[in-house]
Each structure stands twice: as C-alpha cells, then as structure tokens.
Amino acid sequence: IGSVALTRDIAPHRDLAREGDEPGESNILLEGFAYRYRLLADGRRQISLFHVPGDFIDLHGFLLKRLDHAIAAAGPCRVGVVPHECLTRITENFPHLTRLLWLSTVVDGAIHREWLAAMGRRSALGNMAHLFCELFLRLQAVGLVQDQSFRFPVTQAELADAMGLSTVHVNRIAQELRGGGLIAWHGRTVTITDWQRLRTVAEF
Amino acid sequence: IGSVALTRDIAPHRDLAREGDEPGESNILLEGFAYRYRLLADGRRQISLFHVPGDFIDLHGFLLKRLDHAIAAAGPCRVGVVPHECLTRITENFPHLTRLLWLSTVVDGAIHREWLAAMGRRSALGNMAHLFCELFLRLQAVGLVQDQSFRFPVTQAELADAMGLSTVHVNRIAQELRGGGLIAWHGRTVTITDWQRLRTVAEF
DNA sequence: CGCCTTGTTGACACCAGTCAATTCACGTGG
DNA sequence: CCACGTGAATTGACTGGTGTCAACAAGGCG
Numbered sequence: 001i002g003s004v005a006l007t008r009d010i011a012p013h014r015d016l017a018r019e020g021d022e023p024g025e026s027n028i029l030l031e032g033f034a035y036r037y038r039l040l041a042d043g044r045r046q047i048s049l050f051h052v053p054g055d056f057i058d059l060h061g062f063l064l065k066r067l068d069h070a071i072a073a074a075g076p077c078r079v080g081v082v083p084h085e086c087l088t089r090i091t092e093n094f095p096h097l098t099r100l101l102w103l104s105t106v107v108d109g110a111i112h113r114e115w116l117a118a119m120g121r122r123s124a125l126g127n128m129a130h131l132f133c134e135l136f137l138r139l140q141a142v143g144l145v146q147d148q149s150f151r152f153p154v155t156q157a158e159l160a161d162a163m164g165l166s167t168v169h170v171n172r173i174a175q176e177l178r179g180g181g182l183i184a185w186h187g188r189t190v191t192i193t194d195w196q197r198l199r200t201v202a203e204f
Numbered sequence: 205i206g207s208v209a210l211t212r213d214i215a216p217h218r219d220l221a222r223e224g225d226e227p228g229e230s231n232i233l234l235e236g237f238a239y240r241y242r243l244l245a246d247g248r249r250q251i252s253l254f255h256v257p258g259d260f261i262d263l264h265g266f267l268l269k270r271l272d273h274a275i276a277a278a279g280p281c282r283v284g285v286v287p288h289e290c291l292t293r294i295t296e297n298f299p300h301l302t303r304l305l306w307l308s309t310v311v312d313g314a315i316h317r318e319w320l321a322a323m324g325r326r327s328a329l330g331n332m333a334h335l336f337c338e339l340f341l342r343l344q345a346v347g348l349v350q351d352q353s354f355r356f357p358v359t360q361a362e363l364a365d366a367m368g369l370s371t372v373h374v375n376r377i378a379q380e381l382r383g384g385g386l387i388a389w390h391g392r393t394v395t396i397t398d399w400q401r402l403r404t405v406a407e408f
Numbered sequence: 409c410g411c412c413t414t415g416t417t418g419a420c421a422c423c424a425g426t427c428a429a430t431t432c433a434c435g436t437g438g
Numbered sequence: 439c440c441a442c443g444t445g446a447a448t449t450g451a452c453t454g455g456t457g458t459c460a461a462c463a464a465g466g467c468g
Contacts, residue, residue, distance in 0.1 A: 112316035120368025164324025
C-alpha cells in the first residue's frame, strides 16, 4: 500500500512532535526508543507511554486535530512518515486494515490504564517492576530481547517522569530491584534475572 | 442506521461488565454516571475513567478481544446496546462514521493521559480540581449543567479510587476546595462556585 | 584532560496513608 | 411519627513512604 513515503532520523533527546502540533502526517517508529510526555507549567513533566520499534507513535494525531502531548526520542531514532491522506484512503478502502490501525490506538489506551493502576495503587517498587515487565514483553514481541536482556536508553530522570516519582527515589527503587536479584542494569542494558519474582512484585 | 437495538437499565453500584469479559456488543450510556475500574489482588481498586451520558463506554471492546477492566454504574444508569456485527458493518460501509467512532476511543486515551499527569505530577488538591474541571466541561457539553451545578452520584471512596488517594485524604481535600469557595458539594450535587480559581488550581 | 550529564548517597521535611471512633443522612418498618 | 439500621462523611492521632536539598562519584565525549 506504499504507506511509508520516507524515513527520518532523530537525534537523542530531540522532540519528534510538540504539544499543540497539527501534523499532516503520522510516524511509525522503525528504530530506537521514544516516549510521549506532557509538560506542566513549572517544568514538571509526565511521560505517558514508551514506544518501541513497530509502534505507530502518533496515529491518534490523525483523528485528534491537535496533539495533546509532545513526543521525544530517548535514543537515536528512525521513523517512517505516513501522510494523513494515505490514512484517509485506507479508511475509505480497507476496512480490515482500518480496524487494525484503530486497534493499535486502543492498545495504547489499555497501556495508559495499566499505568494509572500502577501509579495510583501500586508501591513505587511494584510500579517499576511493572514497567519493566511491560517493556520486556513488548520488546520481546518485536525481537529486541536477547538472553533476557534489552537495550534501554532511558535515564533515571525520565523513568521518574514516567512513574510520577523523584529521580532520587527512582534510584533507590532501582537499587532495590537490583539488590534483590530481579534485574541487572548496566549502562544502557537491562537484564531480567528473575522473571517470576519480577512478575510477582509487579502483580503483572 | 438503527444502531441501538435495545436499552438496558442498571442499578447503582452494579457492574455493567467485568474484567476479562468477551462481549459481543458495546454500550452507549444514555442516562446516569458510570466508570471503568481495575481491581488489584488485595482489593485495591483504580478507576480510570468516568463516563457521562452520550459516551460509548466499551467501544474498545469491539477491537480488544477481552476487556482489560470492569465497568460499574455510579448511580442508576440506562445504556443502549449495539451489537458488534453492527459495528463491523459500519466499518465496512461508512468510513466517515468509522472515523468518528475511532475518534471517541482516541479521546478516551487523551483523558487517560490527563489523569496520568494529574496523578503523577499534580498535588492532591490540583488533581481533584482538575477532575472537577473535566467533568464540568464534559457534562456541560451534553447539557447536564444548570446554574454551574451538576448531579454527581459518586462517593468519596470512589473519588479516592479515581485519584489514587485514600478516602480520608479525599475528604480533607474536598473540604479544602469547599472552604476556599471553589466548589460547593451538597448531597449528590456539585456546584462550581469559582471557575477561574478552580482552573488555576487545576492548571487546566 | 576536563566538562557535563547521569547516577548515588545522606539528612531531613512533609504529604498522604492507616486505624479507629464518631457523626451525619436517609430510608425502612413498627 | 419515631426508633433503628446502614452506608457515607468526618475527625484525630500517629505512621511512613516520597520529596527536597545538597553534595559527591562515575562515566562518556569532545
């Protein structure tokens, strides 16, 4: 269907989109890590979703007139650009494909709900364990896990913004997970060393 | 298009759907208040969205095979039932209508993101103010606001489950909002008495 | 080699949770 | 019409998880 007209490379920590943008195209993440975030008045920040390769990172921008959040690259990224006219044509002619696209936005919503439950009702430890469980499975699904390990180019400060915690506390919780032998985390590589216990802690 | 085949009445505090359900139909809320929630192992609960009349409360169930959350009525409710075959037919024949339905699930996602920012980065006071701002506008849009007031058949315990707080703290925060003259809350009726300041506190 | 981001640590403060008792608002039946 | 029962709201005392501040260590990159 010739969807991806061109690709684009994004440098780490650069914005792929800004809050309030009215884009005429959507992007598929082909390589790297990205995340959606909202900025509050005094600089506080909330990340609402991490994206792994294969994700349609701003498909909802096709239906929402303007984006309600920004998107940033967490490491070097490559995205594929899909013009909205192309999506319109898909919805006119390919109902099955349309439902698949729709499904992908619905799955984003389901992940949001998981995060709400994690932030609202889980401990900081459970929240972090849950996040690693989610990323592990999603990365595994696209073949980016080897020997229980995956690249994770996200800083503790970004993790803090994702979980609604302070960076200091994220650091302590991460140490707890490592000390308990649930995960290992060296540089930009995370290894799940005890999947069963991690799941238990996460109530996954 | 003859979508709503029949209606159904739901008693307060009854579940409209359970987590894991594989429904063959979706529901439109015609009257009353409902909310989506997830139950954790030890009984903790997280509400992820409040529904007002006019909302398609489980449209995502059409695409997700099984529901990842339950839905409950917060007061007496009436819903309209739409079989999934009917939705399939819409996606096959009415692209424009399909995009509208899709949009409604995308808006749910946007609200989830708002809540994430509220829970993660706002104070309890800001969180509650924000929730009232959201409900006020959504209810106004469907004509359920009169003289800045609306019916709100939600208990403080349910509010607590929505904001990730304890009922005790919700009670204290609610008193603060009332004491400051931002809202009035008698019985099941909430009145916005100072919209400007409420918006400011909520960073809305 | 030296800057600069990121990670780590300790001391202390405070927001929000927990527990438990009490009051209030209603709806029901005698 | 009033006593009672029940769920919801309210209050106080105390605890504890997280945040804040501030300093320092550890790498990575030009």
